[in-house]
Amino acid sequence: MTLQIKEIDLAVDDLTSEAWLEVHHAANRHVWGGAAERTSIAEIVDVAERRHEVRRSFVVTEEGADGPVAAAQTIRRTRDNVGTAGLWLSVQPDHQRRGIGSSLLVHCEQVLRDDGCDRIHEHSGAPVENGDAATGFAHVNDYRQTLLDLRQDLALPVDEAALTALDPRPDPAAYVIETSVDGLPEAWLEDRALLARRMSTDAPSGDIDLDEEDWDAERVRLLWNTPSPIWGIESVARHVPTGRLVAFTDIVVRPGQPDLAVQSDTLVLREHRGRALGLAVKIANLRALQRERPDVTTVRTWNADTNTHMVAINERMGFVVTGWTREWAKDL
Numbered sequence: 001m002t003l004q005i006k007e008i009d010l011a012v013d014d015l016t017s018e019a020w021l022e023v024h025h026a027a028n029r030h031v032w033g034g035a036a037e038r039t040s041i042a043e044i045v046d047v048a049e050r051r052h053e054v055r056r057s058f059v060v061t062e063e064g065a066d067g068p069v070a071a072a073q074t075i076r077r078t079r080d081n082v083g084t085a086g087l088w089l090s091v092q093p094d095h096q097r098r099g100i101g102s103s104l105l106v107h108c109e110q111v112l113r114d115d116g117c118d119r120i121h122e123h124s125g126a127p128v129e130n131g132d133a134a135t136g137f138a139h140v141n142d143y144r145q146t147l148l149d150l151r152q153d154l155a156l157p158v159d160e161a162a163l164t165a166l167d168p169r170p171d172p173a174a175y176v177i178e179t180s181v182d183g184l185p186e187a188w189l190e191d192r193a194l195l196a197r198r199m200s201t202d203a204p205s206g207d208i209d210l211d212e213e214d215w216d217a218e219r220v221r222l223l224w225n226t227p228s229p230i231w232g233i234e235s236v237a238r239h240v241p242t243g244r245l246v247a248f249t250d251i252v253v254r255p256g257q258p259d260l261a262v263q264s265d266t267l268v269l270r271e272h273r274g275r276a277l278g279l280a281v282k283i284a285n286l287r288a289l290q291r292e293r294p295d296v297t298t299v300r301t302w303n304a305d306t307n308t309h310m311v312a313i314n315e316r317m318g319f320v321v322t323g324w325t326r327e328w329a330k331d332l
């Protein structure tokens with residue numbers, strides 16, 4: 001077989017970009033069937049700058065094949081953990097098990113080495129706990145598993161009586177819950193930077209050392225308050241005696257799949273744990289999501305299987321396990 005690997009610019013080349021994305025979508029459908037996630041070129045291009053990432057995209061063609069046979073993107077971080085790259089790689093279902101994935105992987109690993117990275121840290125997911133293609137592929141290519149996440153889905157709407165029954169309603173003299181839709185108030189940004197910094201080290205990362213992320217108000221502003229096709233909603237807990245934000249949770253809705261809300265980060269500062277603030281902000285955010293985006297039918301979240309507390313909170317809210325996500329690492 002004659003394979004050709006070509007770098008493409010997603011922001012410029014529309015037709016090739018859509019064909020590249022369709023490879024990822026087809027591979028995803030092959031794994032997940034009707035439950036496969038979808039994304040869009042607009043959001044892929046949009047996130048890179050706001051997350052301080054440099055992304056390079058590659059397409060693989062083969063003589064005689066109808067369209068590209070594989071697609072990949074390398075993801076290099078420029079603000080922190082700069083040596084640790086991400087990688088997104090898919091092979092057209094009709095062309096799997098022919099060594100194409102392995103060839104493209106070797107190519108991307110070399111690209112990342114040349115770009116100064118010394119490690120890849122990425123994830124793969126499947127609706128089964130064991131025996132999926134990506135797990136076999138990762139093992140045979142010397143990736144080690146660093147974490148197992150459970151994927152949990154919540155069908156919407158959840159009725160108000162169920163939310164009220166679950167809502168821990170913190171003492172209003174101690175904590176108040178506030179919500180912001182599609183952007184954060186300027187007055188939150190300093191506190192949110194501290195919460196994001198803690199988030200980068202407090203959530204279980206498994207068997208890998210990652211540096212604390214360097215968050216300040218400007219970085220929060222760039223991620224949450226610059227125009228973007230991605231819609232977000234956030235709820236926070238404010239500690240009344242000090243006026244500081246001590247917990248947050250956010251949900252995003254992407255244009256590629258507007259009926260799916262993705263639960264992003266949730267954190268309660270260590271010194272304020274044990275007061276059900278995690279549940280309180282999540283319930284507030286869910287209520288607000290249902291009010292603002294009645295078109296959303298599912299909320300999806302991922303948590304380390306060892307994060308039993310968070311998984312149990314989600315189960316109480318009605319989330320059910322719909323998949324398993326493995327995180328992988330390899331030193332280059």
Ligand SMILES: CC(C)(COP(=O)(O)OP(=O)(O)OC[C@H]1O[C@@H](n2cnc3c(N)ncnc32)[C@H](O)[C@@H]1OP(=O)(O)O)[C@@H](O)C(=O)NCCC(=O)NCCS
Nearest residue numbers: 027089090091096097098099100101102133134136137140
């Ligand atoms: C994982 C994936 C990229 C593999 O692509 P591929 O071109 O089929 O991979 P290769 O042909 O190079 O396979 C190399 C080896 O990986 C392992 N492997 C690949 N698919 C496997 C499967 N379905 N079950 C078990 N092992 C598998 C095998 O050891 C295989 O060698 P063999 O065929 O000689 O037995 C492809 O299945 C895919 O696109 N999956 C969906 C997207 C994804 O999960 N990407 C990875 C995370 S970013």
